[in-house]
Amino acid sequence: MAEPASRSTEALGPQRLRQLLHHVPGLTAADIDALVSRWQRPVQLRRGDFLIQPGQTDHYLYFIDEGVLRIFLPTQHEEICVGFGYASTLICSFPSFVEGRPSSYSIQTLKASRLLAITRADLLELVESRPNIGRFWRAEMERAVVGRIEREIDLLLPEPQRRLDRLRARSPHLFQLVPRKYIASYLRMTPETLSRLR
Template sequence: MENVKVFLNFLRKFVTITDEEFEKSIQPVLKVRKFRKKEFLVKQGEIEHYFNFISKGIIRKYYKTSKVETNVQISTEGQVILGQQSFLSREPSEYFVEAIEPATVISIRHDKLEELYAQSKRMERLGRLVITHMMIVSDTWQMQMIKMTPRERFIAFVNKNPELMRRVPQKYLASYLNIKPETFSRFKHLLKNNPNNMAA
């Protein structure tokens, strides 16, 4: 199954896993789940039961105060997304996790993941390395949000994620980058009309 092979390649970034080991230990606990556009993987107040690797599509994580949605993560193919606080603590999620476009994810239930960890020290180490990776990515992003100006955040995001500018609604990106919608529109206009000046 092609979706599962992509997940195997992701895991191999952290530890060496043979095809046989993957098929015997990991593949049996994987679940391929498909979501329609705007369908929720988990809602605020629910328990997050799944660790999700995105095989296809784009998914966002956000919290809601009054009528305002604040996006804290926008992830696409080859990335991990979940209500991490809820998944690890087994307490209700503070976040909504929603498909921006039709999405396919490779998921592992929390209880199955614990069983996998119990099988061997290697599986436990793999889990620790993946979680560490997620924390580093999150902390790096938070530091960029603090240290960079809105213009710098916009340029860095465009350079790293040009395709997301086309696939993700502008209001989501503006929220994610903590840039006012009108400022985001101005940056986008400048980039379109004079990319060299924008990058300066």
């Protein structure tokens, strides 16, 4: 379960978020101040904790300050890994966050993680009231759509080696952050197949 962040770590997340936003073209200092001020819910998770589970509705978008998480679809026979989150990226159960419906997915930490959250209502208010933030959010959505299309292409390829090669080219850092069994699940192959190919 989520625990409140300790006082000593609370300031780190907004500071890192602010540093990243300074590199976003088109955002003014006032835009950055407005955006950072809304990320007011710190979340501290231990390894193995769940950020969200099926049936819960995700009302927050999270900035990962520190840690690694996996997004997976639990089925009767297996847990199908569909994505990962790591430091300086955003994460949520996206269909639940956008449509306000219960999540089908679980999000679980692979190591102790520290996050900041913004509510959907606060994010949408900023997107509507500040054109630069609106453009930033649309660019993030476009990037997410491109990522989903690349993922679908991966899954359509019948050759495990090609799926692995595409992931290595696109996200080589995952192999340093994520245990092999979850990468294998993400690539829809057995851990043994992944070990043989590597």
